[in-house]
Amino acid sequence: MKMDISPLGERCAKVTLEGRLDTPAVDSIETRFLASLVPGASNAIVDMSRVDFISSMGIRMLVSAARSLKLRQAVLAIYGVQEPVVQVLELAAIHQLIPICNTEADAQTAVGFPVV
Amino acid sequence: MPSARLGGDAFGYFWLDDRSFATFLIDVSGHGVGAAMHSVTVLNVLRQRALPGVDWHDPGSVLATLNDRFQMDSHNGMLFTAWYGVYDAETRTIAYSAAGHHAAYLVAPGGGGPSPLGVKAMMIGAVPGLPYPVARTSIPAGSSLYVFSDGVFEITTTAGAGWSIADFLPLLTARHDSLAESERLYRAVRDVAGQRALEDDVSIVVATFP
Numbered sequence: 001m002k003m004d005i006s007p008l009g010e011r012c013a014k015v016t017l018e019g020r021l022d023t024p025a026v027d028s029i030e031t032r033f034l035a036s037l038v039p040g041a042s043n044a045i046v047d048m049s050r051v052d053f054i055s056s057m058g059i060r061m062l063v064s065a066a067r068s069l070k071l072r073q074a075v076l077a078i079y080g081v082q083e084p085v086v087q088v089l090e091l092a093a094i095h096q097l098i099p100i101c102n103t104e105a106d107a108q109t110a111v112g113f114p115v116v
Numbered sequence: 117m118p119s120a121r122l123g124g125d126a127f128g129y130f131w132l133d134d135r136s137f138a139t140f141l142i143d144v145s146g147h148g149v150g151a152a153m154h155s156v157t158v159l160n161v162l163r164q165r166a167l168p169g170v171d172w173h174d175p176g177s178v179l180a181t182l183n184d185r186f187q188m189d190s191h192n193g194m195l196f197t198a199w200y201g202v203y204d205a206e207t208r209t210i211a212y213s214a215a216g217h218h219a220a221y222l223v224a225p226g227g228g229g230p231s232p233l234g235v236k237a238m239m240i241g242a243v244p245g246l247p248y249p250v251a252r253t254s255i256p257a258g259s260s261l262y263v264f265s266d267g268v269f270e271i272t273t274t275a276g277a278g279w280s281i282a283d284f285l286p287l288l289t290a291r292h293d294s295l296a297e298s299e300r301l302y303r304a305v306r307d308v309a310g311q312r313a314l315e316d317d318v319s320i321v322v323a324t325f326p
Binding site for chain 2: 020022023052053055056057059060063064067084090091092093094096097
């Protein structure tokens with residue numbers, strides 16, 4: 001699993017994930033993922049277009065981040081999700097906590113931080 | 117079967133009265149002592165039916181109450197998926213609900229593929245106050261119900277390909293009478309993965325309805 005985190009304005013970050021978001025991947029990226037977003041209460045958009053698999057551990061990582069950010073009045077949104085991963089996220093009704101968007105622009109709007 | 121590391125699967129079944137049979141499976145995210153302890157805690161609550169005010173015949177009531185009781189903020193960040201069903205032997209119907217868990221599958225005699233018994237709802241512990249919808253289906257005589265954890269199909273084959281639930285489902289109808297169903301399925305999955313111990317816990321509950 002590859003992860004890239006870059007600033008997107010003052011209080012928003014863009015996270016790009018690539019590969020299988022399974023238990024070994026979460027073990028390797030979760031600390032940096034959470035530490036990069038939560039303490040600074042940074043809104044986050046996550047590019048999932050190159051994630052071809054997500055396990056329950058992957059869902060837990062996203063939920064943990066979204067909940068922690070929500071407590072800090074920040075939002076995490078995901079976008080570009082591949083169909084097999086969408087099916088797993090729908091099963092878990094993840095949209096009740098995390099906006100699932102089609103495009104990066106939609107995700108920016110969902111976190112209230114559109115970049116013009 | 118546990119994976120190479122301590123895991124978080126648990127399952128159980130019990131009669132609620134002389135006509136109602138309940139079965140459940142939970143899968144705590146992650147491995148290690150924390151996941152295993154959380155799994156045991158939830159298992160004990162279910163086995164002892166220690167949720168005051170819950171109607172154990174109502175899967176929605178059971179899962180909604182578990183969700184409110186096991187919020188991740190109060191339980192070391194733990195989430196779990198769950199499937200809970202209650203079979204009524206008089207009406208030959210099963211009521212079921214699920215929390216972030218893939219469908220269970222019903223295989224009826226006389227051919228035809230496995231039928232999914234699934235509900236889309238949030239994992240337990242993520243968001244408080246959620247409802248958990250209940251679905252019902254009839255159970256033909258001789259049917260088998262398969263409730264299992266994702267460790268059964270989230271495997272990598274000996275060729276290095278990632279499996280999915282669609283790859284696993286054909287095994288349900290490839291019955292072989294010389295082995296117990298759960299053992300047969302476990303061996304088949306292990307053969308595909310080519311491993312003595314699988315990557316994730318594997319739990320398989322098979323209920324056959326006379």
